[in-house]
Amino acid sequence: MTTDHKELMKILRQHVGNDALLKHCLATEIAMRAYAGKFGQDAGYWGAVGLLHDIDFEKFPDEHPHHARELLAAHGFDDAFITDVESHGREWPGERNLLQKTLLALDELTGFIIACALVRPDKSLDNVEVKSVLKKMKDKAFARAVNRETITEGAAAMGVDFAEHVAFVTKALAAANGHSDLPLVG
Numbered sequence: 001m002t003t004d005h006k007e008l009m010k011i012l013r014q015h016v017g018n019d020a021l022l023k024h025c026l027a028t029e030i031a032m033r034a035y036a037g038k039f040g041q042d043a044g045y046w047g048a049v050g051l052l053h054d055i056d057f058e059k060f061p062d063e064h065p066h067h068a069r070e071l072l073a074a075h076g077f078d079d080a081f082i083t084d085v086e087s088h089g090r091e092w093p094g095e096r097n098l099l100q101k102t103l104l105a106l107d108e109l110t111g112f113i114i115a116c117a118l119v120r121p122d123k124s125l126d127n128v129e130v131k132s133v134l135k136k137m138k139d140k141a142f143a144r145a146v147n148r149e150t151i152t153e154g155a156a157a158m159g160v161d162f163a164e165h166v167a168f169v170t171k172a173l174a175a176a177n178g179h180s181d182l183p184l185v186g
């Protein structure tokens with residue numbers, strides 16, 4: 001299997017046409033790569049799992065992620081990779097390893113941080129403050145579709161301090177914004 005970003009994007013675009021979902025996948029890739037670096041893991045592999053984790057969502061929103069296996073297998077991804085993707089299903093029965101815990105912890109958080117940037121007057125990820133993200137986490141009316149429990153429980157499962165986790169992911173997204181295939185904000 002490839003971990004080349006351009007090749008992975010070609011595969012993803014065969015299954016996802018929606019820009020918002022593509023941006024979500026890119027943001028997850030960026031944050032997964034950042035954490036792989038922090039944890040001394042394989043950034044190419046972690047990034048690939050992040051980028052492709054929602055590959056079946058557009059075609060099978062009600063059965064996601066249960067069609068990831070057939071889609072990824074057709075592109076030559078092995079069982080371990082497919083299992084890593086499947087593991088972010090909320091009802092996945094296995095015990096998650098570090099990569100899998102990280103993926104689950106990031107899934108909703110990246111979008112929440114981007115939502116925090118979008119309501120700023122400058123719409124800039126660079127100026128998103130951790131304290132403002134934490135405050136908005138408590139504001140139920142803000143980005144109400146985002147499940148706060150998944151975010152906080154995910155960070156707890158990773159064993160990271162929540163404020164540091166938010167700061168780390170925000171910084172990673174801000175650094176990569178503009179270098180990714182699509183701007184994450186805007």
Ligand SMILES: [Fe+2]
Binds near residue numbers: 028054107
């Ligand atoms: Fe996702």
